């Protein structure tokens with residue numbers, strides 16, 4: 497048995513999504529269904545729930561049965577929501593919610609290889625297919641490995657970590673989570689903030705293995721294309737790299753100063769805002785929620801309402 501997932505910022509998500517009777521919502525990150533359940537309980541609406549992890553979808557069948565046809569489960573990536581939903585006969589949505597990252601059951605299952613606190617295979621694939629973290633760690637040259645750890649983990653000592661990994665794997669391949677965690681801990685100075693030094697390297701590998709930033713960009717654009725005027729987009733992030741992308745996407749699409757970034761090229765002049773922001777700043781959890789669920793600590797919610805304007809032209813996603 498794995499632990500349950502405590503939904504983060506659930507009340508704030510509901511307030512921002514504002515579910516109404518007769519409408520159709522996408523929960524793009526079903527997990528253990530905490531958000532889907534809350535939405536279905538808040539209004540007599542339909543929820544289409546997507547998760548790329550086959551385990552999450554399999555576990556969700558009981559919940560789906562209890563909502564009498566109002567909850568449809570689909571395995572896939574939210575970045576491909578247009579195709580996934582079209583196959584399910586859905587062309588337009590009244591709301592989209594994305595609660596990014598891994599769920600507690602994924603993190604707590606040592607066999608999935610996400611945790612540096614328990615020993616397991618160095619896997620980290622949410623989808624259970626594609627390249628594993630072990631293949632990245634044992635296969636990349638030192639320089640690209642350091643770049644990956646620096647960019648996706650925001651690790652200042654990335655060169656040092658990459659060098660230690662390459663030295664260790666010259667002796668034998670790095671196959672397990674605890675093996676990698678120990679190599680990183682041995683390579684880095686003792687942390688004064690109490691954060692395990694392996695945190696940032698594990699984060700970088702997880703984001704890379706699951707192409708989480710590319711998925712986010714595709715998901716935001718797909719949501720823009722699928723939402724009806726008045727429909728709502730709600731995104732909860734746990735990582736500053738993701739939050740920055742959501743912030744820049746919504747800021748530029750809502751007529752705020754667009755940011756110059758290679759990830760978000762400047763729009764053509766004259767495009768009408770396709771979103772209007774619900775809050776000026778991201779919403780963060782209060783002390784009570786953080787005390788009850790420490791995982792909520794780094795969460796930030798951003799939300800916007802779709803305008804009547806056409807979706808902006810698609811740029812190439814990463």
Ligand SMILES: C[S@@+](CC[C@H](N)C(=O)[O-])C[C@H]1O[C@@H](n2cnc3c(N)ncnc32)[C@H](O)[C@@H]1O
Pocket residue numbers: 501502503504524525526527528529530531532546547548549552572573574575595596597598599600622711
């Ligand atoms: C933080 S959990 C969501 C928890 C959920 N809100 C709940 O209340 O139970 C994130 C979930 O999203 C899934 N996920 C992550 N990236 C995804 C993607 N690109 N497409 C579909 N599912 C994804 C993960 O497999 C995980 O189950």
